[in-house]
Amino acid sequence: MASFFQWDPARYGLGIAEMDQEHETLIRLMNGLHELHAAKAGRAELAKALDALGDCTVRHFRDEEAYMDRIGYPNANRHRLLHASLLERFREHARRFHASGELGNDFFYFLSNWLKAHIRGVDARYAGKEFAAA
Template sequence: MPLMNWDSSLDVGVDKMNDEHQQILSLMNHIYDAREAGRSGPDVIALVDRLGQVTIDHFRDEEAYMEQIGYAGIASHKLIHKDLLDKFTGYASDIKGSGGQVPEKFLTFLKLWLTAHIRGIDMKYSPKADLLKAG
């Protein structure tokens, strides 16, 4: 069973961002599956590193998209991205230091990060945002 499944509540209405969010979710699920199977070591560290790189790339793409559309909340969104990356980096460092042991609190962080960030923060730049406000 995965940590989390993609559903329509995570659809921000921008195909590129949705694709990247799904890639992040997939990596999160791979890390979760590895932990559930009792795996650790270099393979798990590689998954965490890959998630970090995909996230950095995604945040860069997302910020470029927000600039392109003239999104007014970009400055605060960038600060949120920085905070998330700082927290992620701390967890990743701990995981590397432990030989690839993934703590439960890291998985909780990932799940809350993805759901709260996409549903609460990313939806604000979504083309669907006006519809959500009107509805």
């Protein structure tokens, strides 16, 4: 089965090794979660994969915010707010999963959109990178 989300350095690479590696790891975890979902894995297995993705996201946002501070990126505070709102939305989906035991398509739509729009549109700015239109 094709991966839910394909890491492609030409489309998502920022040219900053530390951030690119972390984005690639996030995508790997998202794909793993999607595969478990598609294979109708049990609730405990899904919960473990979902929590791992959540932990990795928290670490990544922290690292990315530290990176932006290190380079003196002027819009770091605005970017922080976007991270906080993404995390809040992720946590809302996680809460719903923990209550129902199910991950819906809207959750995967959220993940895929988050990556496409956030990496290409928002992260690209601190990397000083312009992506061609999708």
